[in-house]
Amino acid sequence: MSWVVDYLWMIPAVPLAASLVILSLSNARRKNAAALAVIGQVVALALSVLAFAATLQVPGLRAVRNFTWFTFGEQTLRLGFVLDPLAAAMLAMITLVGLCIFVFSIGYMAEDKNFTRFFAYLSFFSGAMLGLVIANSLLLLFVFWELVGLASYLLIGFWIEKPSAAAAAKKAFITTRIGDMGFFLGVLWLYGRSGTLLFYDGGNGCLENGGLAMLGASATFIALLIFCGAAGKSGQFPLHVWLPDAMEGPTPVSALIHAATMVAAGVFLVARVYPLFSSGAINGVTSSLTVVVWIGVTTALMAALIAIAQEDIKRILAYSTVSQLGLMMVSLGVGGVAAGIMHLLAHGFFKALLFLGAGSVIHGCHGEQDIRKMGGLRGIMPVTFVTYAIGMMALSGVPLFFSGGWTKEEILHATAHWPRSHAPYYLMLAGVVLTALYMTRQIIYVFFGNRRAAAERAHESPRVMSMPLIVLALCAIFFSVVLTPAWPWLHAYLTGEPVRFEIARLLQPMLFISLAVVGAGIGVGIWIYRKAGVPDRDRPAGIDPLEYAQPGLFRFLAKKMWIDEFYDRSIIAFSWICARFSDWMDRYFWDGLVRGFGAIGQVFGTVTTSVDERGINAGVDETTAGTRGLGRLMSAAHSGQIQTYLGAIAIGMLALLLLYAWLA
Amino acid sequence: MNGLAFILIAIVTLAAALAAATLRSLMHAALSFAVALVGIAAFFFLLGAEFVGLALVFIYIGAVAVLIVFTILLTRRDVGKTRGFNWGGAIVAAAVFGGLIWSILKTQSLAIVAPHMPRLTVKQIGAALMTGYVWPLQCVGLLLTAALIGALILVLEEKQ
Amino acid sequence: MSKSIDQVFVNAKQWLLLWLAGSPTWVVQVVSSMINIGVLLVVFLTLFAFMSVLERKILGRMQNRYGPNRVGPFGLFQPIADGVKMLIKEDIVPARADKIVHFLAPILIAAVAILTLGVIPYGRNMTPFTIDGGVLFFFAVGSTTELAVFMAGWGSNNKFSMLGAMRAIAQMISYELPLLITVLPVVMVVGSLMPDRIVAAQADYTFGLVPRWFVFTPWGAAAFILFFVSGLVESNRTPFDVPEGESEIVAGHMTEYSGFKYATFFMAEYIGMFAISGLGITLFLGGWHAPARALEFVPSYLWFFAKLSVLLFVYIWLRGTLPRTRVDQMMNFAWKFMLPMAFTCIVAAAVWHYAGRGLRGWLWSLVVIAVVYTALSMLLDTRRKFAPRVYRFAE
């Protein structure tokens, strides 16, 4: 079945080609654009399913197709594609979620004037991501990585006319660049050490013993550098600032970024180059992995906390994404790669669901995004409500029925057995609580209680938007079938182990723990926010209960812990000062030098001119006069009349002729 | 017979050519130009190059002459006031003619009669065009296309 | 027996030329060409006369009225009466006209029309002038018509004449391309420009009954239709008689002509028609060959003239049936449909040739033509042809 890998390149090629074609379409051909994009995605989905099927045949299959890109000297730079369970699962998830999002955006962007451009970018985005997934060379992966970045930039800033959108796009681009810088350094270093960028190359790829042996100790640093890139893309702690701002883009874009493509890339990258991280591990712990763990923990907690105090429906989801990514990072860090990826996949489904649901809400509320202005929407938009509730349950990890729950359990399970320390485990538990809390808050605000300003004119979204929601909701539920510990099919599939069914494993302590935790979170949420949005005792309607109780803390959280401000004060201010300084240097110091030279030149100039005036000119004038006269004479010949020239030519020809005749 | 035909054709051709060069009415000049071309085609026939002759008639009478008369028509308002005649040009032309004649008569190696030659069939020409001269043929085709487009663009009226 | 009947005219000419035995060859050549020209003139002028009266009679039948039926039996002497009338009519030349041009135009146009007759094989060994590039000659000379028409238009210094001439030239030039290009496939397949060779190439019969005429191949059929339409245009016949549309411009370039000159134009038009039809017969309809081997005993020239008269009847029929097209419609048709189809015919002929000229080639070329035809007819949706009328051709 490994022949499939030879045709793997088609999966990214189809959407990319589609996007190129769409770009060439005029703005009037909206229908064709959408149709093309969706068709491209469907084809990609079909191909991905084929690839997936191929991997099902052989457990733990890893088919590789390498080719030489170019050769310099005796060095050959080789690229390649790989098909393994990781890639296949990602492919399937991305294409499926992507398809839903595409269909959804047909409805969501219906009134937008740059409809075609939007779909071109969408196809481009998903194509780039697919390429990233199947890349078997760190370089190729990096290329697609940057393409993904570009696509995200284009899409976040899709509404260019909005300055905030443009700013957000820039922020996203630059922030991720900072990460990619480290990534690229890592790539270079890796190439310098191991001489190959291929992951799997029959034993001497850089992720196989052959390559890893060459790396030795530097593996840690390379891994960390690469992790910079991952952190940038999937919004880990120092570089997470761009992700919430990315909400400026159209909601389907946010869905795509958060669920399927952009942020998944970071986690996927770590999972892909996991051998680098874990090389030289003492019972599954390396320094690089520890860093990953702690960064993940920080991110998860911080984001969850911030999410509690946000008012924008999409920002809340954004921060939840950040925290979920942190969760995945932790899981990867503690060695639960499969768990992390499983959560990534599950998260892909339900986060897309949530975002599209939020999009549907926003669409229904005519562009209102402030949850305080909504409320009581469950009657108005039932489909959205039900699906959104499912998504919320999945996200907050309600066990047994929702995919999110199982994957979270897996992760907690993995975290609990981390030898280094137990702190991450407990912190993750707290994170789960917080997640449940803020999701409860949001859903109460949006769907329950009294109808507030924006909810008055609200309406349910058209079918083209609700269908994807339903599909994704079903995915979010039935995806859990392959996740249960009773039948951990996906886990087995990813790790390549055989799978067997044991109902007993269902009843493990972790189940009850998470039940308790999630229950606590939801309960607390309901208790706090039962009267949210309505005046309660002496609390006015506009004020959040938590804000009422703890204004300082709430403010701290609402201002995102002043991280942006901190960056403004510190990094940006510093660069600003540098700029000013160099500007000053330019203005005064260098300029002064130049002026000085100029002055010297002038002095010389005056001297020489005087010499000229007195001495040389006298002679020159006559010459010029002569030349001018000659010029007049010449120009007289240029009568500008064709026939004169023609006559001249004729005479010349005659002269030549006579000459020849005379010589002959 | 040949000589007779030659003399007739030469007289017709040269007379027509002279008329084309000197007639006052532009239209008459153009028409006599066409006649002169027919004469030249007749010369080609006389020299056993029927195909070239036919091509000449076809291209010049069918296309170029029509083009010329069309142009005359389109620039008609101007035809009236082009009465000038530049005698300097006439002198130069006469000088050139003299020089040519002199040099032609001077070189005795030209006073030869035609050797016997098998008739040149169209098939041969076609074969030559398609084998030895295929690249020139392509180039000419390209040139004609370019000329056509260029001419179109030149005479295109600005529609605004 | 049938042989001798077939060759009777040839033998007669030989017999006449026997009188010149011993005189230099060029005299013989000149005399024989004179004979040819004379015969041509007699035959085709008679044909023209009959054609004119027959056309009127047939049109009459088509319009539920008697045609001319007074002069002579069934009005057959009508042309003579017309001729006399034309001759004794006053010959008016406009005062401001360009006299010479005005005078030369009809002569030139008639001369051209008659010259084109010279290269068509009318029967076995009955080609008046056997030129190596006969077809090319036909077109080369034919292209001079445009100049003549222009002369007529310009010479008579009249806006209707000028407009008519412009229209005529515009449509002639536009339709000369399809005309030429539809000839190319035949030339390609036969590999010669000589009409006799082209006719000879269509001599044989498949299974002894279906003649190998090019019109029976898909490309040939398509090319013949295109050729015929272009021929209609070239000879300014309805539905393409825009240049002399009475309703718009009195009589086009013939407006200022009267009397015998007008008759000359008239004659030239008809003779041009004969010539085009003759060429069409030569190229596509197997020239003077019999439609079946069994009928070969009938003299060849009779076959030729039978085919000719059929084509002429079609001309008349069309004139009686179709309304006059609009100038812009005609131009669009020429450039957007005829030309591509003509090129397609070339391709189809090549396909036919390289697929072995058999049934396979037949089918393949059919496919090619069908595909392009459908594509074209989809591309230029005729609904837009009813747009408000625009004149760009006589400005």
Add this chain to the structure above:
Amino acid sequence: MTPTLQVFLIVSAALFSIGLLAALSRRHAIFILIGIEMMLAAANLNFIAFWRFNPPPKQPIGVMIALFAIAIAAAEAAVGLALVIAVYRHYRTTNVDQLDQLKG
């Protein structure tokens, strides 16, 4: 008498000079074009004549050159006349004496 090569050359020389005359001495641009065309035709006549009067080469070079020359002359005529029309549209004249913008 049968015409020798010289006679043909003389005729073509005469044609050439007449073309030159037309091109040099007439004011109307179209005359210049006609003259040039005539000169080209004369040149073609020379080609054919030389081809005919010399022992036959393997490829009919003279004929070929004449053919190509005719084609190119046609192109030249097309462009030239287009130019004339364009110039006329712009300056409302075709008198080459008045078209001396390039005067030095």
